[in-house]
Amino acid sequence: MSLALVKYLPTSGTIPFIRGRFIALGLSALFIAFSMFEFATVGINFGIDFRGGIQTEVVADESTAIEDLRATANALGLGEARVQGAGSAGEGLTTYLISLPLQEGEGLEGEAAQNDAREALETALEAAYPTIDMRGTTVIGGAVSGELIITGFTAIGVALFLMLVYIWFRFEWQYSVGAIIALTHDVIATVGMFSLTQMTFDLATVAAILTIVGYSMNDTVVVYDRIRENLRKYKRKPLQEVLDLSINNTLSRTILTSVTTLVALISLYLIGGTALKGFAFAMIWGVLIGTFSSIFVAAPILLFTNVQRDSSDS
């Protein structure tokens, strides 16, 4: 068992990452600007959790036309229905997601109307398609969806804040600034990606964003850890060279961990079923962007924040 491909991966390359910082940061800025523009103009395709309303998952013959399903749901007069195919269910069957918008009504009256709409939708579908298989329904009221949005964004905010505090304690504030800029970059880029692809943004996506934050932080911390160590080791070396050296030192680790994580996530994306596709997609994107930001955002920022070299911190 002497075969170990890792031998071919250099432990200390000499790639001048930092020299490309303006290109990388410019690219990042461009992507952030594009994300914000997309977000402002196209917006996010919010899932049932955040949009509220009724969504039912059915399995029907694959010849069933999406237009027909939509017509059946629209005929109820309960608002414009959305229908999307959600992949094959095997044996000539396809899974469809049919949703109705949040029903009108003040307070609990609106909530009651939601339940009526669910019943009406289920009855209509069963009448129009006797062989249809109803697989599951989600009904989210206006109050609940509002609360879920607030908790979701609070969670992301709180997590970012705690990361900042943690880095502040473990490193110096200059690192903290770099890390938080990199993390915010990742969050915005992920939201932008969801805006661009119009993938459904739901509770699982929020979970994914938080995990991306954790993962990207993880990556950044590994690079920072090495920067701090090298700054102590090479007291005379220019900061830029120390940054490059540290990124190169940790590069093989960065690549290997990203690959194993991506391998697991791609398996989840391809095999994990419809419910986890959005989550896996967000995570795959997050691992890529998180790795990028640790190298090209978090590290170069240290050049601008004038990181202390005479740290006596253990």
Next chain:
Amino acid sequence: MLHFGRWKLFSIIFITLLGVMYTIPNFVPETDRYTINEADGTRTPNGIWRFIPSGTINLGLDLQGGSHIVFEVDMDEVRDAQLEALASDIRTSLRNAPPVLARSVSVIGDEVVVLMLRPEERETALERIRALNSPVTTGAGQAGFANMYDISADQSDPSAIRITVTSEQYESIRNRTLEQSITVIRRRLDGLGTTDPTIARSGDRRVLVQVPGADDPQEIIDLVATQASMSFHMVDENVDPGPNGQGRTPPGVSVFPLADSGGTAWLAVETRQRLTGENLNQSYVVANHPNFVGPVVGFRLDTQGALIFGELTRANRGRRFAIVLDDQIITAPTINEPILGGSGVIGGSYTYETANQLVILLNAGALPASLTPVEQRVVTASLGRDQIESGRLAVAIGFALVIAFMIAMYGVFGVFSTTALLVNVVLILGGLSGLGMTLTLPGIAGIILTIGMAVDANVLIYERIREEAKNNRTPVQALQAGYERALAAILDANITTFIAAAVLYMLGAGPVRGFAVTLGVGILTSVFTAFVVSRLLAVLWLRAVKPTKLPL
């Protein structure tokens, strides 16, 4: 770093075995582990299973199928009822001898306003109303610090008194209402005989109901959200209810539709309640009653109820009385003879199911306020099965690919890290089983993600070892330095991800929490396995092989 004491070795093996013991029951069908006595349902463990914990991982509703419904209690209704009751108490207390004359006692918005006929009597009225006030009783029945009401004389109007209910009192009422609702819902769902439903308070206005295996939410909503407020009234034949219940009704008379008529037949009854559901002792399904076709619902009143009912039927022979359930008349029979035993039947066109449902509702009692579903997540058993299947497959394939990749990259060290990874997954599953936590679909995603990320700690260590080895260190020194130097980075990196998981757990809603649980547990176990299990393996290998050069 490279020395493992005897006790350390022992505890590593112990922890791993513990994880295995808690994990394996999940992979062996219950019928293989136990001999189940068909007659009384007792289970006797077979052979080795006597020594292994019986718990398996709880599957979330998204994996086993079932209904998750959150109901909101109408707290406005509760508040209005509280204010009306207060106004009525004030009227009674002012009317007591010697009476204090009020022009009006009315509920306006969220306060009760008393307008005096003579402003000089306001002080007396204030005293009487203050006598109604008392400290709020908190959950355990103890008196709290705050009073139930704020009573004040209006500064600008000398004849007015304003009474509001304090926020402490509202909170106490809210708590009581929620607790009562939960008790009633539990009795109703127990009556249905479903498999262990979960009924829990959620926030200060909501109740969460989870029923595994139930994939028709309407069935649950009908059972849970029906108020089942029942009362007995005398029918007033002199008032015409009109064809649509729109007839003119004098004070003290109410009009209700007949339940079976679908809103076409109405009846006028005295508003006064002669008996309520509170007086009901028990109800039951009567399959064959001589006077009816099909099943009917029998009921028995308590002692006090039986006395009132006996008196009522003696005094009103030949007249009709009505039983009203949730503003609908479910029966209105003519009194042929006095009913002294305190029992009777409710006839109607019931099937066995509908009669049984009514019996469950009546026996469980009325809800203190109305409930409306605000969130429903329903998954059928077949979808749940599919989701487990695809989740399991994704875990297996992801795991296999990571193992293949790690062994290809690191050779023998890849074997150590993937062994640690295997122990890691075993510990996660064992932890979920042992701690009785619930595995959801997002939880499976958390496990897959952990599998991908858990090798990170090993990669950090091995890369460090490689660097040290390049600096002409002996294998022992390189290993020693690698583990020492990587520790800080590993801890920092994992703490940050753990923070994310903890925030998600604390703030996350329902399904996402399952993800936070497996991710959080996975991080803890991955640090342990990477730093302890794989190090142990590396050290044992080092001692056995004594290599002159590391194969990295």
